[in-house]
Amino acid sequence: xxxxxxxxxxxxxxxxxxxxxxxxxxxxxxxxxxxxxxxxxxxxxxxxxxxxxxxxxxxxxxxxxxxxxxxxxxxxxxxxxxxxxxxxxxxxxxxxxxxxxxxxxxxxxxxxxxxxxxxxxxxxxxxxxxxxxxxxxxxxxxxxxxxxxxxxxxxxxxxxxxxxxxxxxxxxxxxxxxxxxxxxxxxxxxxxxxxxxxxxxxxxxxxxxxxx
Numbered sequence: 001x002x003x004x005x006x007x008x009x010x011x012x013x014x015x016x017x018x019x020x021x022x023x024x025x026x027x028x029x030x031x032x033x034x035x036x037x038x039x040x041x042x043x044x045x046x047x048x049x050x051x052x053x054x055x056x057x058x059x060x061x062x063x064x065x066x067x068x069x070x071x072x073x074x075x076x077x078x079x080x081x082x083x084x085x086x087x088x089x090x091x092x093x094x095x096x097x098x099x100x101x102x103x104x105x106x107x108x109x110x111x112x113x114x115x116x117x118x119x120x121x122x123x124x125x126x127x128x129x130x131x132x133x134x135x136x137x138x139x140x141x142x143x144x145x146x147x148x149x150x151x152x153x154x155x156x157x158x159x160x161x162x163x164x165x166x167x168x169x170x171x172x173x174x175x176x177x178x179x180x181x182x183x184x185x186x187x188x189x190x191x192x193x194x195x196x197x198x199x200x201x202x203x204x205x206x207x208x209x210x211x212x
Contacts, residue, residue, distance in 0.1 A: 018087030018094075019182055021172035084145075084172065086179065088186040093130070095165065097143055107188050109136035111164075115176040117197040118155060126169035126197060127152065128179050131162065139165065 085096040093110065096102035111131040117124050129149070132138075139146050148166040158164075169176055177195065184193045 018085055019174055019179055021084040021086065021167060021174050023083070024171065024173045086167070086182065088182050090186060093183065093187075095139060095145065097139065097145075100140060100143065103138045105130075105132075105136065105138050107191055109133050109138070110187075110191055112192040112194070113180070113183050113187070114192070114194045114196050115180055116156060116199075118152070126176050128167040128169075128176050129156065130165040130167075131158070132164045136163065144168075144171075 082098045084098055085102070087094045087096075087102075092104045092106040094102050094104040109132060111133045113128070113130050115126065115128050117126050119125075127148075129152075141147070145165040145167060146163075148168060149162075149164045152166055153162050153164070154160070167174070167176075167179065176197070180193055180195055187193055
């Protein structure tokens, strides 16, 4: 399973502009639903504070819950208005999260990059896995890319203390082969960049969680 021809066709554009990882079409309803939930919360909160529960535990819990809902909504909406973006240059691999400034991982901070496929029942899911070198830390731990690595790394035989990033092809609309082309063009020759999707892992892939 390779898409090297397609990746090569886009090589010039990738080198100049990087790659934008937008949510797949079927998932773009999630940010909209998150906004609707926040609006409903705001309306319900007004009723609580105008009623007998004003100043009660219920009112406090409504406020706390609303703050969490608002944070989740902002994170998801960010995927529509400011999608994740990946760029590579001489300095390293730069990842810009929707709700976070870009962070550049120096090439010396990476151990390997690979495209992999994991079979879950009759469904195959594709990932681009970026393994950190020991001591590397970048991007928030709760970001989707880092949290997904923590879930899938054991399935790929990584050590428990391994750290890195995972870009999910089923969540984001991108071509794994194109992302490998982007990285190969700027990465030093000693950094392993491999397409291992033909070596499918016949194991259950972790379920995705509500990260950003």
